[in-house]
Amino acid sequence: WRQKSLPSSQIVTLLEKTTYIGASSISLCNQKGGVGKSTTTYHLARAAVLEGLRVIVVDLDPQGNITSSLAKHPVDEDTAGLADVLSNRTKLPISEVTVPGLWDGVDLVPTTGEALPVVRDELVVAGAGRESRLRAALSPIASNYDVCLIDCPPSLDQLTINGLTATDITLIVTHSKLWSANGLARLLSSIDQIRTYYNPTLTIGGIIINQHEARTTSGGHWISELTHEVEQRGLTIFNPPIPKRVAIADSVEASQPLEQWPTPEAAQLADIYTQYLHAIQNHQEEQGNEQNQ
Numbered sequence: 001w002r003q004k005s006l007p008s009s010q011i012v013t014l015l016e017k018t019t020y021i022g023a024s025s026i027s028l029c030n031q032k033g034g035v036g037k038s039t040t041t042y043h044l045a046r047a048a049v050l051e052g053l054r055v056i057v058v059d060l061d062p063q064g065n066i067t068s069s070l071a072k073h074p075v076d077e078d079t080a081g082l083a084d085v086l087s088n089r090t091k092l093p094i095s096e097v098t099v100p101g102l103w104d105g106v107d108l109v110p111t112t113g114e115a116l117p118v119v120r121d122e123l124v125v126a127g128a129g130r131e132s133r134l135r136a137a138l139s140p141i142a143s144n145y146d147v148c149l150i151d152c153p154p155s156l157d158q159l160t161i162n163g164l165t166a167t168d169i170t171l172i173v174t175h176s177k178l179w180s181a182n183g184l185a186r187l188l189s190s191i192d193q194i195r196t197y198y199n200p201t202l203t204i205g206g207i208i209i210n211q212h213e214a215r216t217t218s219g220g221h222w223i224s225e226l227t228h229e230v231e232q233r234g235l236t237i238f239n240p241p242i243p244k245r246v247a248i249a250d251s252v253e254a255s256q257p258l259e260q261w262p263t264p265e266a267a268q269l270a271d272i273y274t275q276y277l278h279a280i281q282n283h284q285e286e287q288g289n290e291q292n293q
Helices: 008-016 037-050 065-070 082-086 115-124 130-144 158-165 178-197 217-232 246-253 266-292
Strands: 024-029 055-059 106-109 147-151 169-174 203-209
Touching (some): 024 266, 037 065, 037 106, 037 147, 037 169, 037 266, 055 065, 055 130, 065 106, 169 266, 178 217, 246 266
Parallel strands (some): 024 147, 169 203
């Protein structure tokens, strides 16, 4: 698989071709925790901002990790957030809970405290339309942004279903480990069900291998297993994989851009996320061409 770069002007053009909720909507998912979904969301948001794109990040994970790292100012636990948008008891417009992100061009729909787990339980017993609440909430603001990134929780619950129903592209973030290979089939099956019942335009933009240890026997073996599984399904593994480097996580915890992190390879690591952003645009263009045929 060969990755070609696109000029920023062409990237914007590709983004504007999507007709789903307005912005190019991308969810990052895996039912397994600790694979780096929030970290990847953070760095993809930064890559998009550097391309001159307007970005909104939705923190759909009750842990609120992306909120802690990406909000320009600390978000108090009693601050209205995504839970107040999804709950039938409040139904706040998403524009009323959106807060500024770290950098010009990025906004954040935050999650703090224990409100989102309560709403998750509410969704379990809710009636028709529960799967589409996030999509409906995003629709009025979609034209304000070029990219919408949704950080899904580490589960296959109603929150993740909402995230996948609200997006045109999902990215699977995983490790080159045994349990990652075993869990991939279940996740792909769940995505197929969501495509069948809730979101027929949903596509898998690619598989991101995170924290890869290329020099270990285990890492080499399981990335081969994952590649075989993915290619059989006609999917793509993004190349290169994201190596296991302390700077990638430390820059997020410090709320700093990776390309400015004071290590020799930081800029090179940041470029991986820019390559991924371009790969997503290539995928989107291909999907658009198929739909127009």
